[in-house]
Amino acid sequence: MSELEFWFDFASPYAYLAAETIESAAGEAGVAVRWKPFVLGPIFQEQGWADSPFNLFPAKGRYLWRDLQRETRRLGVPWRRPTRFPFNSALATKTATWIEPDERLPVYCRAVFRAGFAERRDPATPSVVSACLRAAGLDDSALERARAEDGGRRLRADVHRARELDIFGAPSFVVDGELFWGNERLASALERAWISPTLDCRSPP
Amino acid sequence: MSELEFWFDFASPYAYLAAETIESAAGEAGVAVRWKPFVLGPIFQEQGWADSPFNLFPAKGRYLWRDLQRETRRLGVPWRRPTRFPFNSALATKTATWIEPDERLPVYCRAVFRAGFAERRDPATPSVVSACLRAAGLDDSALERARAEDGGRRLRADVHRARELDIFGAPSFVVDGELFWGNERLASALERAWISPTLDCRSPP
Numbered sequence: 363m364s365e366l367e368f369w370f371d372f373a374s375p376y377a378y379l380a381a382e383t384i385e386s387a388a389g390e391a392g393v394a395v396r397w398k399p400f401v402l403g404p405i406f407q408e409q410g411w412a413d414s415p416f417n418l419f420p421a422k423g424r425y426l427w428r429d430l431q432r433e434t435r436r437l438g439v440p441w442r443r444p445t446r447f448p449f450n451s452a453l454a455t456k457t458a459t460w461i462e463p464d465e466r467l468p469v470y471c472r473a474v475f476r477a478g479f480a481e482r483r484d485p486a487t488p489s490v491v492s493a494c495l496r497a498a499g500l501d502d503s504a505l506e507r508a509r510a511e512d513g514g515r516r517l518r519a520d521v522h523r524a525r526e527l528d529i530f531g532a533p534s535f536v537v538d539g540e541l542f543w544g545n546e547r548l549a550s551a552l553e554r555a556w557i558s559p560t561l562d563c564r565s566p567p
Numbered sequence: 568m569s570e571l572e573f574w575f576d577f578a579s580p581y582a583y584l585a586a587e588t589i590e591s592a593a594g595e596a597g598v599a600v601r602w603k604p605f606v607l608g609p610i611f612q613e614q615g616w617a618d619s620p621f622n623l624f625p626a627k628g629r630y631l632w633r634d635l636q637r638e639t640r641r642l643g644v645p646w647r648r649p650t651r652f653p654f655n656s657a658l659a660t661k662t663a664t665w666i667e668p669d670e671r672l673p674v675y676c677r678a679v680f681r682a683g684f685a686e687r688r689d690p691a692t693p694s695v696v697s698a699c700l701r702a703a704g705l706d707d708s709a710l711e712r713a714r715a716e717d718g719g720r721r722l723r724a725d726v727h728r729a730r731e732l733d734i735f736g737a738p739s740f741v742v743d744g745e746l747f748w749g750n751e752r753l754a755s756a757l758e759r760a761w762i763s764p765t766l767d768c769r770s771p772p
Contacts, residue, residue, distance in 0.1 A: 381756035407622050419614050419737040425746055432755065459639040541630055550637065 365394045366551055367536040369529055370471075371402040371475035372451035373414070376474040380533040380545050382439045385468065391552040397467050399458040401451055402532055414448045414451050427520070427545040442481035449478055449528050450486040452517070453508060459516035461506035466531055469498035569763035571756055572601045572741040574734055575676075576607040577656035577690055578619070582637050583680040585738040587644045588674065596757040598762050600664040602672050605725040605735055606656055614735070619653045644687035654683055655691040657722070658713060662696050664721035665709035674703035 368384055370377035375475045388395045406414075416423040427443060434441035461467050466474055475496035477483040484489045491505050510512070535542040535551035538558055542551040573589055574581035611619075621628040631649060639646035645742045659679045666672050678699035682688040688695045696710050713719070734742055740747040740756035743763055747756035 409627075419735065421610075421733045422614075424733060425735065425748055428746070429748070429752070435650070436755070488764070523568075528626045528629060530624060530630065543630055543634070546749075546753075550641070 365396050365503060365553045366555045367398050369398045369400060369524055369527070369536060370532045372399060372454050372471070372474050372478060373448040374402070375426075375479055376545055377533040378479045379430075379433060379439060380548065381472050381475045383545075383549065385438060385546060388481065388552060391556050393552050393555040395468075396463065397471055398524075399451075399455045399471060399519065399531075400524050400529075401406040401455050401517065403452075404521055405525060405530060408423040410487045416447065424539070440476065442480055442482050444478060445449050445482060446484070449484050452486075452514070453488065454485040454491050454516045455504075456508035456517050457495070457509070459505045459514070459520065460507045461495075461498075461500065465498060466498040471502065483552050513542040568598065569600050569742050569761045571599045571759045573735045574603045574605060574729055574732070574739040574741060577604060577676075577679050577683060578653040579737040580631075580684055580739040581606070581750055583684045584638060584642060584644060584754065586673075586677050586680045588750075590643060591751065592753060593757060596761050598757050598760040600673075601668065601731075602676055603725065604676060605661045605729050605734075606660050606722065608657075609726055610735060612731060615655075621652065628772050630632065645681065647687050647719055648749075649683060650687060652655050652691070654689050656721070657691075658693065659690045659696050659699070661713035661716070661719045662700070662709045663720070664725065665712045666700075668701075670703060671703040673747075675699050675705065678702040685698050 364389060368380065370380065384395055391526055401512055406412075416426055422426060429551065430443070433439075458467065458470065458474075461470055468515075474485050474491070477490050477494060483493075485494075487490065488505060488509070492502050495505060513547045524534075525540070527534075528541055529536075533543075533545060533548075535548060537551055537555045540551075540554055542548070571593060573585065575585065589600055611617075616623055621631055631694070635646065635648070640642075663675065663679075665710045668676055679690050679696070682695050682699060683690045688698075690696065690699075691765065693710060693714070697707050700707060700710060729739075730740075732748055734741075736748055738748075738750060738753075740753060742756055745756075745759055747753070747759075
């Protein structure tokens with residue numbers, strides 16, 4: 363049994379869908395999830411994209427918003443299309459790098475996603491990040507560290523690692539270095555994690 | 568009950584997966600499929616793409632070939648990665664516009680896809696197109712018409728219609744003007760076709 367890494371940018375609406383559904387799916391499969399917030403901006407820029415593909419490719423953008431409306435309804439996930447998109451996810455992500463990766467990190471991450479995609483609050487705003495920390499039972503120390511640091515060394519290291527893993531979009535799932543892109547591959551990623559040879563010999567769920 | 572339109576470019580490997588699986592899925596749902604081959608090139612060019620996204624975005628391209636290897640194995644679909652990609656699908660598609668849309672059109676289309684993605688034969692070659700026609704029980708008259716016509720009026724009309732439907736990639740499924748993109752949305756498209764209000768009142772399958 364391997365761990366599954368869940369790589370995402372807070373500004374990705376499809377990653378929001380994954381954030382809302384991954385723990386129950388992974389729980390059923392008996393797979394542990396490691397949440398890896400990062401920023402896609404530098405990787406998109408290397409692809410020649412200076413904006414979200416939602417904005418760069420109009421027909422695709424129109425489709426994706428419509429698809430998200432259908433998918434959130436189908437999955438029972440709260441949804442309000444953001445009035446401005448994409449929002450700047452750097453502060454919320456830098457803050458996440460200063461949170462211990464225990465059970466409070468997923469709670470914080472889900473709160474950030476909900477702010478952006480269900481509550482029309484801008485996760486680029488410090489007060490919104492602060493409220494998300496409180497929702498996870500945390501004080502502002504991670505936010506203060508994120509605001510104090512110059513450049514975001516931890517975040518840069520995570521983006522570097524994402525590049526090494528050949529990540530080009532979000533959500534991405536990584537199991538033993540094998541990459542799966544998009545919510546539709548979560549089941550395959552979980553299966554890969556489940557069958558991956560390790561010392562853990564417990565029987566199938 | 569509505570009809571489902573299946574829009575695709577013969578050079579799309581994900582459309583190949585759809586071509587191999589759509590009839591059984593639609594049959595189970597009791598939905599009729601209308602096969603709509605067209606060419607994505609002009610639409611990609613309007614997005615600023617002069618090549619396949621597989622080639623334009625290297626990390627994404629590497630991922631997609633790996634994903635196709637996994638998916639074809641999972642679905643039990645024959646697969647040999649083409650040595651040259653993308654191939655030029657114009658002749659095979661123009662030929663398709665001269666085939667009556669009866670049950671032989673899907674047979675022809677599947678033969679073209681298999682030539683490109685399972686047999687390493689180039690569907691841009693007239694002899695390959697001719698063999699695909701024979702596989703569908705047809706003579707070369709559609710191919711001859713395609714080669715004789717100047718510009719491909721029928722194909723241009725289909726691309727125009729695809730643009731009107733806001734199609735930006737393949738496979739795409741259209742039900743009553745509602746667009747679904749990618750194999751992962753086939754189930755939703757079939758459900759939409761199934762519940763769509765019409766005069767057909769037969770009970771659920």
